Amino acid sequence: MSYRPEIDGLRAIAVLAVILFHAGFDWISGGYIGVDVFFVISGYLITTILINDLAQKRFTLLGFYERRVRRILPALFFVMLACIPFSWMWMLPSEMKDFSDSFFAVSLFFSNIFFWAKSGYFAPAVETMPLLHTWSLAVEEQFYLVFPLFLLLTWRLGLRNLFVLLSLLALASLVLSEIGWRRDAVANFYLAHARAWELLAGSIAAFIVQRRGVGQNNVLTAFGLLTIIFSVFAFDETTPVPSVYALVPVLGTVLVILFGARETLVARLLGTRVLVGLGLISYSAYLWHQPVFAFARIRLGENLPWMAYVLLIGLSFGLAVFSWKFVETPFRKPRMLIGSRTVLFSSTAAVIVCFCVFSALSRQAGGFGDVSEHRRMLADLEVRAEINHGMSTECEWRFNLSENCETSKEPKVLLWGDSYAMHLSQGIIASKPDILFRQHTISSCSPILGYAGLNVKEGRGFAWVENCHAFNNSVLAWLAEAETVEFVILSSPFDWVEKEQIVGEDGSVLDPDPAFLKAQFGETVRKIRDLGVGVVLVSPTPRSGADIGRCLMRKAQNKSAKSCSFAFPNDHFSNDFVQSLEDHVSVYWLQDDICEGTNCRAEIDGKMIYRDSGHLSKEGSAYLGKTRDWHNRMKTLALSTL
Numbered sequence: 001m002s003y004r005p006e007i008d009g010l011r012a013i014a015v016l017a018v019i020l021f022h023a024g025f026d027w028i029s030g031g032y033i034g035v036d037v038f039f040v041i042s043g044y045l046i047t048t049i050l051i052n053d054l055a056q057k058r059f060t061l062l063g064f065y066e067r068r069v070r071r072i073l074p075a076l077f078f079v080m081l082a083c084i085p086f087s088w089m090w091m092l093p094s095e096m097k098d099f100s101d102s103f104f105a106v107s108l109f110f111s112n113i114f115f116w117a118k119s120g121y122f123a124p125a126v127e128t129m130p131l132l133h134t135w136s137l138a139v140e141e142q143f144y145l146v147f148p149l150f151l152l153l154t155w156r157l158g159l160r161n162l163f164v165l166l167s168l169l170a171l172a173s174l175v176l177s178e179i180g181w182r183r184d185a186v187a188n189f190y191l192a193h194a195r196a197w198e199l200l201a202g203s204i205a206a207f208i209v210q211r212r213g214v215g216q217n218n219v220l221t222a223f224g225l226l227t228i229i230f231s232v233f234a235f236d237e238t239t240p241v242p243s244v245y246a247l248v249p250v251l252g253t254v255l256v257i258l259f260g261a262r263e264t265l266v267a268r269l270l271g272t273r274v275l276v277g278l279g280l281i282s283y284s285a286y287l288w289h290q291p292v293f294a295f296a297r298i299r300l301g302e303n304l305p306w307m308a309y310v311l312l313i314g315l316s317f318g319l320a321v322f323s324w325k326f327v328e329t330p331f332r333k334p335r336m337l338i339g340s341r342t343v344l345f346s347s348t349a350a351v352i353v354c355f356c357v358f359s360a361l362s363r364q365a366g367g368f369g370d371v372s373e374h375r376r377m378l379a380d381l382e383v384r385a386e387i388n389h390g391m392s393t394e395c396e397w398r399f400n401l402s403e404n405c406e407t408s409k410e411p412k413v414l415l416w417g418d419s420y421a422m423h424l425s426q427g428i429i430a431s432k433p434d435i436l437f438r439q440h441t442i443s444s445c446s447p448i449l450g451y452a453g454l455n456v457k458e459g460r461g462f463a464w465v466e467n468c469h470a471f472n473n474s475v476l477a478w479l480a481e482a483e484t485v486e487f488v489i490l491s492s493p494f495d496w497v498e499k500e501q502i503v504g505e506d507g508s509v510l511d512p513d514p515a516f517l518k519a520q521f522g523e524t525v526r527k528i529r530d531l532g533v534g535v536v537l538v539s540p541t542p543r544s545g546a547d548i549g550r551c552l553m554r555k556a557q558n559k560s561a562k563s564c565s566f567a568f569p570n571d572h573f574s575n576d577f578v579q580s581l582e583d584h585v586s587v588y589w590l591q592d593d594i595c596e597g598t599n600c601r602a603e604i605d606g607k608m609i610y611r612d613s614g615h616l617s618k619e620g621s622a623y624l625g626k627t628r629d630w631h632n633r634m635k636t637l638a639l640s641t642l
Contacts, residue, residue, distance in 0.1 A: 004214070006260045007041060008279025009270025010228075010253065014038050015282040017232045019289045019316065022133075023309040030235025033249040035136050036198050036242070037228060038286075040253040042140055043202025044209075050148060051210055054155050064148050066341050068141075069348055074331040075323050076137065077351055079287045080106065083130050084358070086295045092553050095128065095298070097363050102131045104359035105138075107352050109145075112138040116190035119459065125547060128298050130291040135190055142192045143199050163207045166200055173197035174244070181240035183463045185456035194242050201250050205257045217259040221266035224255030238501065240456040284320035284328060292316045298554075302546050384608050388618050390415070390425035395439045398467065399474040410484040411438035413631070414533075416475050419443045420540050421491035423616040427625020428489070428634075435631060436484070440475045446492035447472060448517060449524045453500035454509065465503045472524075480531055487534035487638035490525075490585070493614065495540075495574045514577055522584035534638035535585050539578050541614050542568040542591040542600045548610040549617065552602055564602035568595050586637035593628045 014034035021031025049067075053059035080103065087099045098118070105114035112135040126132050154162055173196040180188030188194045231249040239245050260267040269275075278285070292312050296304060304312075389396050392404035396419075413435060415421050415428065422441045429435055444460060445452060445468035452468040454460060479485060497517045502510040510516070528535050544566035551564035568591055578587060594600050594609060602610055609620035616624070624630070 004260075004262075005271035005276045005279075006256065006262070006267040007045070007270075008282075009272070009275035010037060010041060010256060010279070011282040012275040012278035013228065013270075014041075015278065015285050018133075018286065019313055022289060022293060023306075023313060025306070025309075028232055029237070030232050030239065033228070033231045033235060033241065033246070036246050036249050037253050038136065039140070039195060039198040040202040040205070040250055040257070043143075043199035044206045044257055045202070046144065046147065047151075047203035047206035048210065050151050051159075051206065054151060059148075059152070061148060061152070062341065065144075066344060068144050069344060070331050071328075072137065072141070073348060075284050075287055075328045076106070076134070077355075078323055078327045079291060080131070080355065083291050083295075086291075087130065090295065090298050092550075099130065100359045100363035102129065102134075103362075104356055106131050106134045107355040107359070109138050109141040111135050112142075112190045112192065116187055119186045119190075125302070125550075127302055128294050130294040132294075133286065133290040139190075139192045139195050140199070143196065147199075147203075159207065159211065163204065166203055166207070170197040170200035170204060173200065174242075174247075177242040177246075178244055181243045181456050182461045184459065185240060185461045186459035188240075188242065189457075198242060198246065198250050201254055202257070205254045208258060214257075214261045215259040216261035216263055218264050218266070220255050220259045221264045224252040224259070225266050225270075227252030227255075237457045238455070238499075240461075278317075281317070281320040281324040284323040285317055288319045288323070289313070289316040292319070301551075301554075384617055384619055386611070386618065388419075388423040388426070388611055388615055388621065390422035390439050390441060391429075395425075395441055396422065396443055398442065399440065399471045399478075401478075405440070406438045408436035408438075410436060411482065412436040412484055412486045413438070413635075414475075414479060414482070414485050414488045415439045415441065415491075416488055417441055417447045417491040418445050418493075419615060420493050421447075421489070421538070423611075423621055424489065424491060424538060424625075424630075425621070426618050427616070427621040427623075427628075427630050429625070430622040431625040431629055432631040438482075438485075440471075440478070442468065442471045444468075444496075445471055446494055446496070447475075447490045447524060448521050449473070449476060449527065450505050451502050451517060451520050453496035454503050455496065455500050462503065462507075469505050476527060479528065479533065485533055487536065487635055488528055489536055489538060489634055489638070491538040491540070493540035493574050494577050494581075497577060498573050514580075518577070518580055518583075521581055525584045529642065532642075534635075534640075534642045536588055536634045536638035537578070537581060537585045538588045538634070539590050540574055541610070541616060542566075542595055543574075543614045544600075545613070547613045548602045549608065549612045549615075552608055552610070566600050566602070567598050568600045586640060588630075588634050588637055590624075593624050 014037040017028060017031040017034035017037075019031075020028045021034070025031075050059065050064070053064075083099075083103075087096060091099060101118075102111060102114060105111040111131065115129075115132060115135045151162070154165065157165070173193060177188055177194035177197065180194045228249045231252070235241065235245070256266060256270070260270070262268070262271065289312075292315055293309075296308070296312055300308070390405075392402065394400060394402040395405040407429065413428065415424060415438070418441060422439070422443075425439055429437060444458070449472050450469070452465045454462070454465060479488070494517075497512065497514050499512055502513060502517065504510070525535050546566075548564055548566070551562075555562055555564060581587065591600065594604075602608075604623065607619050607623040608617045609624070611617035611620070
């Protein structure tokens with residue numbers, strides 16, 4: 001296979017897009033499609049190697065896997081080793097456990113499955129997970145395990161039949177991804193079955209090039225490159241990828257591969273020394289950038305200024321040059337470092353075993369070596385900051401009548417809403433220990449009858465929307481039958497109504513429309529009052545934009561006097577929208593309990609008020625509820641407009 005410098009130029013564009021996106025630069029909102037470009041390139045290169053070896057009858061599975069091991073694992077293992085001391089020194093116990101679990105998953109090439117399983121509303125912050133980006137490597141590794149065997153078994157069919165078969169498989173995977181983002185967008189994002197068509201698109205391109213050679217067409221290659229660039233800037237977090245939307249960057253990459261002969265203008269541009277140089281170190285740069293960003297956020301805080309990210313990007317590329325020159329390049333040459341295939345495979349297996357042992361021991365200890373009082377104190381603090389599901393985890397995912405979500409079969413108070421309702425439970429009960437109470441809550445589902453927000457990146461596709469509609473309808477139906485309820489407490493941050501598409505019960509999809517949703521919320525309040533029941537809306541907590549609970553733990557970890565207090569308001573839209581709802585309902589403002597003027601406290605009287613960026617901790621909720629007399633004050637507001 002002859003070297004194509006324009007492919008390295010494509011790699012450079014892809015890795016720059018991904019790194020700038022992960023750095024949080026808003027203007028590159030679709031930078032994540034760099035991964036899709038990488039998948040196409042990988043499919044093309046691997047298939048080209050395989051069909052050339054098979055055609056010349058020199059293919060062996062051991063030879064193929066040896067090349068893959070030399071290409072992928074040394075740099076990956078080097079970066080993983082480099083992460084260990086920083087995780088040990090800087091991570092909290094729970095972070096260290098998550099890191100250890102991810103370390104194990106990366107070692108055994110299933111990190112995409114691990115990160116899918118760890119995803120969700122209450123999942124660890126992705127910004128502080130050093131190995132999160134390895135999910136894409138796992139997808140490729142799984143492809144490398146299966147695809148050579150597939151070609152070996154089907155080679156006798158002939159190139160033409162193989163081409164048709166691969167095209168059908170790619171089409172099937174594309175259909176699965178299109179269905180998948182509607183049902184479970186997170187699984188669709190991480191798992192190989194929904195990504196296979198992107199790799200197979202590269203494989204199909206390899207078959208075409210093998211038969212016809214690389215074409216020369218300035219128009220098609222320019223169009224292909226422009227579609228990639230368009231995707232980088234036009235796509236955003238609401239774009240479902242992978243899906244038919246991903247055809248834009250994928251087909252753009254295929255066009256450059258098929259028609260980007262060296263004489264074309266695009267090939268000359270992509271073949272410039274700077275882009276080729278960046279392409280050569282793109283794998284190492286991809287490996288380094290996420291750990292560098294994650295550890296910087298852990299140590300320095302999550303809201304880093306843009307100049308800090310410029311420096312971190314520079315550091316990532318500096319480390320990439322080092323690992324490319326001293327790790328990647330030497331190991332890719334069979335006669336250097338480890339010459340024997342037997343030694344290579346046995347050494348790789350030994351490293352993997354050591355990594356798995358480290359993962360198990362580290363997870364059990366919550367970090368190596370440190371069993372001091374300081375570590376125990378941090379662990380206790382994390383217990384105080386555990387996820388606040390309200391009365392029970394059973395009160396979170398669906399409508400149910402579990403006894404664990406009530407204090408009485410004849411409740412007088414109903415709590416209805418999303419996770420910002422859940423975290424009020426301890427406070428409401430603490431304010432009146434003998435309260436007759438019922439909790440009906442589901443994460444991310446605001447109490448607005450008939451409409452819900454669509455957010456595929458957070459896993460809230462059409463299936464989730466249907467569940468949200470069913471949940472809210474079930475709560476209203478339950479309330480109509482519950483003759484003892486005197487008043488309802490509603491709560492939600494409503495921070496989705498400005499930016500997410502709205503889906504009605506009939507499946508209709510509308511653009512974000514806060515005014516429309518305000519009216520629908522008013523209709524929900526009216527339906528509750530028509531039952532003779534009072535209503536009060538509890539505002540979301542004041543927020544700073546950072547993880548306040550984690551700030552408290554970092555403060556304890558570093559034994560610093562740094563304050564985690566913050567100025568209010570920061571989340572202007574959510575605050576203004578809730579304020580507009582006072583046209584329909586009385587609002588209990590939590591900032592009156594937490595803030596003095598514009599200064600809001602993360603802890604009060606030694607109590608940890610926040611558990612994360614906005615949710616109250618269990619002890620924070622109980623403290624505020626008891627000291628601020630939540631039950632009586634909310635009841636007064638709820639009944640005042642009946």
